[in-house]
Amino acid sequence: MSRIVLGVAGGIAAYKACLLLRLFTEAGHDVHVVPTANALSFVGETTWAALSGNVVHTSVFADTHEVPHVRLGREADLVVVAPATADLLARAASGRADDLLSSVLLTASCPVVMAPAMHTEMWLHPATQANVATLRSRGVVVLRPAEGRLTGADSGPGRLPEPEDIEASALACLADRDAALRMAAQDLAGQKVVVSAGGTREALDPVRFVGNSSSGLMGVALARAAVQRGADVTLVAANLAVEPPAGVGVVPVVSTSELAAAMHAHAPDADLVVMAAAPADFTPANPSGTKLKKSGDAGLVVEFTQTTDVLAGLAARRPDGQVVVGFAAETAVDEADLVRLGTEKLARKGCQLLVLNDVSGGAVFGAPDNRVLLLGASGLLGRAVGSKTSVAHAIVDAAQSLRER
Ligand code: CTP
Numbered sequence: 001m002s003r004i005v006l007g008v009a010g011g012i013a014a015y016k017a018c019l020l021l022r023l024f025t026e027a028g029h030d031v032h033v034v035p036t037a038n039a040l041s042f043v044g045e046t047t048w049a050a051l052s053g054n055v056v057h058t059s060v061f062a063d064t065h066e067v068p069h070v071r072l073g074r075e076a077d078l079v080v081v082a083p084a085t086a087d088l089l090a091r092a093a094s095g096r097a098d099d100l101l102s103s104v105l106l107t108a109s110c111p112v113v114m115a116p117a118m119h120t121e122m123w124l125h126p127a128t129q130a131n132v133a134t135l136r137s138r139g140v141v142v143l144r145p146a147e148g149r150l151t152g153a154d155s156g157p158g159r160l161p162e163p164e165d166i167e168a169s170a171l172a173c174l175a176d177r178d179a180a181l182r183m184a185a186q187d188l189a190g191q192k193v194v195v196s197a198g199g200t201r202e203a204l205d206p207v208r209f210v211g212n213s214s215s216g217l218m219g220v221a222l223a224r225a226a227v228q229r230g231a232d233v234t235l236v237a238a239n240l241a242v243e244p245p246a247g248v249g250v251v252p253v254v255s256t257s258e259l260a261a262a263m264h265a266h267a268p269d270a271d272l273v274v275m276a277a278a279p280a281d282f283t284p285a286n287p288s289g290t291k292l293k294k295s296g297d298a299g300l301v302v303e304f305t306q307t308t309d310v311l312a313g314l315a316a317r318r319p320d321g322q323v324v325v326g327f328a329a330e331t332a333v334d335e336a337d338l339v340r341l342g343t344e345k346l347a348r349k350g351c352q353l354l355v356l357n358d359v360s361g362g363a364v365f366g367a368p369d370n371r372v373l374l375l376g377a378s379g380l381l382g383r384a385v386g387s388k389t390s391v392a393h394a395i396v397d398a399a400q401s402l403r404e405r
């Protein structure tokens with residue numbers, strides 16, 4: 001159990017922080033909420049106290065014998081500010097200590113994650129962007145806001161990312177301080193990353209398909225890690241069971257042939273291409289144009305043809321400097337056997353990095369955690385265990401190290 005301080009600034013998105021708070025407590029963390037005075041105009045103290053199960057700290061002058069602004073910051077394992085308004089970012093960037101939350105930010109030595117939410121004009125204003133750059137230069141993780149509908153009828157970048165999205169990035173920072181530093185440093189700025197995620201569906205008729213149980217969680221986690229490290233990310237999304245992360249361009253696809261077309265369209269100028277999707281290996285040879293009908297007691301025999309291997313195709317057309325990453329789920333007797341199977345697959349597919357899962361003990365599909373080996377042409381590069389977002393950061397790190405060679 002970690003101790004998380006959840007700072008809430010005064011914006012309408014404060015209501016979403018209630019859901020974020022629930023996610024943190026359900027994950028077993030001890031959450032202390034520090035709302036600003038303006039945040040309390042949106043969501044009251046009672047709500048924060050009931051949801052956190054802790055006393056809510058609202059003033060530097062309450063419980064002064066405990067010196068709350070020093071204690072809260074010092075004892076925190078993670079500080080998350082959601083929503084972070086333009087005013088909060090400005091106060092944090094200039095080191096103000098004019099209320100409890102800004103004071104806590106000055107005393108915290110743990111990772112600090114801020115999730116901005118404001119109107120597009122305020123987000124894009126040079127003053128706000130300069131404040132964000134200042135905070136990042138000091139190691140603060142300022143998440144990229146989502147695009148879409150704002151409070152009024154307008155839309156654009158400035159929306160608070162969904163609570164699950166903020167939680168995933170925040171907990172990755174809690175688990176791995178280096179990941180937090182790379183997010184703050186925006187180490188993928190200027191890079192283009194293309195990720196596929198989910199499972200394809202191959203039509204049998206207009207209403208039925210053959211599919212698989214890939215949720216898309218791992219690919220979504222990779223897209224999230226890359227976008228929060230500053231990359232321009234395209235997510236080729238095949239029937240995702242989870243929401244895509246904030247800030248990525250989403251290209252929806254259904255079948256393996258659509259996925260292949262989308263990947264080949266977006267990959268040529270990418271620095272990193274990741275095939276985290278589970279494309280079907282076979283597709284019905286003659287899908288019916290009309291709904292298949294039962295005929296007496298007869299069963300159904302369907303002929304399948306093999307689909308194209310998207311990963312191998314991308315690797316074959318790889319421009320210089322690009323890193324192509326594949327995934328492999330294998331059943332192996334031990335780690336040496338797993339590495340042997342992976343090495344064969346890496347060579348067969350022609351990719352630079354293979355993320356290897358041992359699925360002998362049960363499937364990883366839909367699970368929040370993952371345990372992988374990272375394999376390059378030269379052999380085992382490393383291993384990663386943890387939430388899929390933490391593992392995603394390790395995969396991006398391994399791909400970056402291959403790029404820099
Ligand atoms: N893949 C792909 N196109 C396909 C099938 C798989 O690009 N038609 C990609 C997956 O996205 C993954 C990698 O290939 O990155 C490994 O998938 P896997 O199913 O393990 O590979 P196969 O070649 O089908 O190997 P096997 O014969 O072991 O099933």
